[in-house]
Amino acid sequence: MNMLRVxxxxxxxxxxxxxxxxxxxxxxxxxxALSEEERQARDLFCRWAREAGCEVTVDAIGNIFARRxxxxxxxxxxxxxxxxxxxxxxxxxxxxxxxxxxxxALRRLDDLGLRTRRPIELVSWTNEEGARFxxxxxxxxxxxxxxxxxxALSRRDPAGLGVGEALQQIGYxxxxxxxxxxxxxxxxxxxxxxxxxxxxxxxxxxxxGSFKARYFVATIKGEPAHVxxxxxxxxxxxxxxxxxxTLEIDRIGxxxxxxxxxxxxxxxxxxxxxxxxxxxVRLSCDVRHSDPDTALAMEEELRDACRRIAGERNLSxxxxxxxxFGPIRCDRxxxxxxxxxxxxLGFSHRDILTVASHDAVPMMDHCPSALFxxxxxxxxxxxxxxxxxxxxxxxxxxxxxxxxxxxxx
Amino acid sequence: MNMLRVxxxxxxxxxxxxxxxxxxxxxxxxxxALSEEERQARDLFCRWAREAGCEVTVDAIGNIFARRxxxxxxxxxxxxxxxxxxxxxxxxxxxxxxxxxxxxALRRLDDLGLRTRRPIELVSWTNEEGARFxxxxxxxxxxxxxxxxxxALSRRDPAGLGVGEALQQIGYxxxxxxxxxxxxxxxxxxxxxxxxxxxxxxxxxxxxGSFKARYFVATIKGEPAHVxxxxxxxxxxxxxxxxxxTLEIDRIGxxxxxxxxxxxxxxxxxxxxxxxxxxxVRLSCDVRHSDPDTALAMEEELRDACRRIAGERNLSxxxxxxxxFGPIRCDRxxxxxxxxxxxxLGFSHRDILTVASHDAVPMMDHCPSALFxxxxxxxxxxxxxxxxxxxxxxxxxxxxxxxxxxxxx
Numbered sequence: 001m002n003m004l005r006v007x008x009x010x011x012x013x014x015x016x017x018x019x020x021x022x023x024x025x026x027x028x029x030x031x032x033a034l035s036e037e038e039r040q041a042r043d044l045f046c047r048w049a050r051e052a053g054c055e056v057t058v059d060a061i062g063n064i065f066a067r068r069x070x071x072x073x074x075x076x077x078x079x080x081x082x083x084x085x086x087x088x089x090x091x092x093x094x095x096x097x098x099x100x101x102x103x104x105a106l107r108r109l110d111d112l113g114l115r116t117r118r119p120i121e122l123v124s125w126t127n128e129e130g131a132r133f134x135x136x137x138x139x140x141x142x143x144x145x146x147x148x149x150x151x152a153l154s155r156r157d158p159a160g161l162g163v164g165e166a167l168q169q170i171g172y173x174x175x176x177x178x179x180x181x182x183x184x185x186x187x188x189x190x191x192x193x194x195x196x197x198x199x200x201x202x203x204x205x206x207x208x209g210s211f212k213a214r215y216f217v218a219t220i221k222g223e224p225a226h227v228x229x230x231x232x233x234x235x236x237x238x239x240x241x242x243x244x245x246t247l248e249i250d251r252i253g254x255x256x257x258x259x260x261x262x263x264x265x266x267x268x269x270x271x272x273x274x275x276x277x278x279x280x281v282r283l284s285c286d287v288r289h290s291d292p293d294t295a296l297a298m299e300e301e302l303r304d305a306c307r308r309i310a311g312e313r314n315l316s317x318x319x320x321x322x323x324x325f326g327p328i329r330c331d332r333x334x335x336x337x338x339x340x341x342x343x344x345l346g347f348s349h350r351d352i353l354t355v356a357s358h359d360a361v362p363m364m365d366h367c368p369s370a371l372f373x374x375x376x377x378x379x380x381x382x383x384x385x386x387x388x389x390x391x392x393x394x395x396x397x398x399x400x401x402x403x404x405x406x407x408x409x
Numbered sequence: 410m411n412m413l414r415v416x417x418x419x420x421x422x423x424x425x426x427x428x429x430x431x432x433x434x435x436x437x438x439x440x441x442a443l444s445e446e447e448r449q450a451r452d453l454f455c456r457w458a459r460e461a462g463c464e465v466t467v468d469a470i471g472n473i474f475a476r477r478x479x480x481x482x483x484x485x486x487x488x489x490x491x492x493x494x495x496x497x498x499x500x501x502x503x504x505x506x507x508x509x510x511x512x513x514a515l516r517r518l519d520d521l522g523l524r525t526r527r528p529i530e531l532v533s534w535t536n537e538e539g540a541r542f543x544x545x546x547x548x549x550x551x552x553x554x555x556x557x558x559x560x561a562l563s564r565r566d567p568a569g570l571g572v573g574e575a576l577q578q579i580g581y582x583x584x585x586x587x588x589x590x591x592x593x594x595x596x597x598x599x600x601x602x603x604x605x606x607x608x609x610x611x612x613x614x615x616x617x618g619s620f621k622a623r624y625f626v627a628t629i630k631g632e633p634a635h636v637x638x639x640x641x642x643x644x645x646x647x648x649x650x651x652x653x654x655t656l657e658i659d660r661i662g663x664x665x666x667x668x669x670x671x672x673x674x675x676x677x678x679x680x681x682x683x684x685x686x687x688x689x690v691r692l693s694c695d696v697r698h699s700d701p702d703t704a705l706a707m708e709e710e711l712r713d714a715c716r717r718i719a720g721e722r723n724l725s726x727x728x729x730x731x732x733x734f735g736p737i738r739c740d741r742x743x744x745x746x747x748x749x750x751x752x753x754l755g756f757s758h759r760d761i762l763t764v765a766s767h768d769a770v771p772m773m774d775h776c777p778s779a780l781f782x783x784x785x786x787x788x789x790x791x792x793x794x795x796x797x798x799x800x801x802x803x804x805x806x807x808x809x810x811x812x813x814x815x816x817x818x
Contacts, residue, residue: 381634
């Protein structure tokens, strides 16, 4: 079969220009969801999409849809997408690569004057990271109905600004209703955020499923007191309890092999001042494993640790689940389109599980969806060190172009 | 000797009214330095001081001086004072009691038509707590020259507002130059913030000295990475390092007997979001002991812990001292005036060390100063549970009145 190829230089140039918006001196990117920097990134994306002949619409949660018409007006579209927001210590590839690989595919179709039967829509989803506004994969989850619009609009950043107000401020509270679009299938390419493809030397990773992940807020309650005169034995220090729990969480992840993961990366202290023993700490934490039973066993260890630490340190600890994902099983037929395209392009590939959620995860409940990875040269993401080579980026866009072309035929 | 007595009901009534400003439903007080609540407290104090016949002046760091003239215009004044700001989880006695006991002493002198030879000045010092703006005992330290005015005015709260701007906002950036007043002696009464007087049953504690305390910021540096795909073994998690250090700090305080204290109550994470392993944590911590050599040994244990944890977890940890106090030795003659007054009033008393700093600590470098405590019924402070009885409050004001009267004779 005659496989198409993208323009790798153009893709790299677009990635470089986009990466400059919120770009950091060390080569990273700080472009928090609905910030001024992300507005600039959205504006640039919309301009590029229109220049590629697409019609651009924005829905009420700020998702941007760039539509390239097909020849059959009754056919439901094939969609591609990812996100333009980053974490505070982000790189230039996580999210933006998937959006711009899709844009490059559309541009290449335009270069070649190719029409597909189905329309193709490229989506830039709002707030995938959940770094400024929790929870993550917000735009795609609202699109699929997994999260209500009202709930999403009411979420606030640490400064108290709501998602709805932030969308108004940057001019992306769109007119289009949320949902209502019915996609035939969805394809997302993303950088791998770990080291497996690099270690194995494969060019493409086809995601067949995910780890099981469960997310909690541990609320640790003690008693405020003066840090000086209060004898150590009279204290009920919520932060010391949170520290003990943080170490236990780190231990739990390490105790379950190469696929064990556990985190406690976000915490709020009340109060957080130099003169007072904190009375309450809210610690966001999670456990993940490729084996769902092991993930549940890790959760039990976490619950045991909460009980033990609360008892030892005269604290109360409540553990409330606020999010979960997986284990998902990706659609076999849609994933096979990606795998076949990679094979026919002559790219080495392997099947892989995703440890993190992506917009493709909620999308799996909406339509047959495929997610695939290109290698990370550094094996690290959410960091200035995040890097994939121009060739790796080109290869992934080649796969995306050919897979979407086949699905839209 | 004929000992005077204050009006305990009036003192309690003033404490109750003042405690309502920033008062919390559980009987505590949240009146952060230079906040709107603290402005109201300052306004109320100024009104009461003028009603008691005092001339009120405010200096450039916002310290409020209420002056009652003496008969000798050339005599340097005797001063009393404490502070009106609280920590976020504060009680109604820490600070405000010392100011209002001084006010009650002035009111009682007015009731009796008594003139002293020396003028008497009652001072409400700015930002003793250091909870909103670090460091603590700011107003008294600037007054004595231990801290420069420029440094103090440039300190910022977590929202980025400077002390200078905050003083302007609440209208307490005063005209009077800082310092320049030369006090003959200084007396401060404060609630005890621990359980010793309650345990011993004494009515008054005369502070003869202090613990040695050294304050540090531990800067723990790792590497940001995605919380999901990054294998546990590849991580350099600054928060896990901070948690290990927090537990070590807690252990160090417990390992050195009844007088060992150590704290790590304030921390800043960068970033502090759900999706990223924190790259840097700045942890404010301190060690204290009544025995200075033991305090230094605790500091060495803290430094060892930093080195060990950094090595074990592939992090860097720098420990920078930013504040210290003690061991102070209080002026024997001035303390003797307080001790004699307590004895002659028939109150049981003991000598005691202070674990925390107070405005009297910097004042000891300015003039002979005395600090004394009344019991805490609950043994706890910086908490809604902070409480001293009306009788305990009255007894302390009786001692203050008679001590100041003797010093101002």
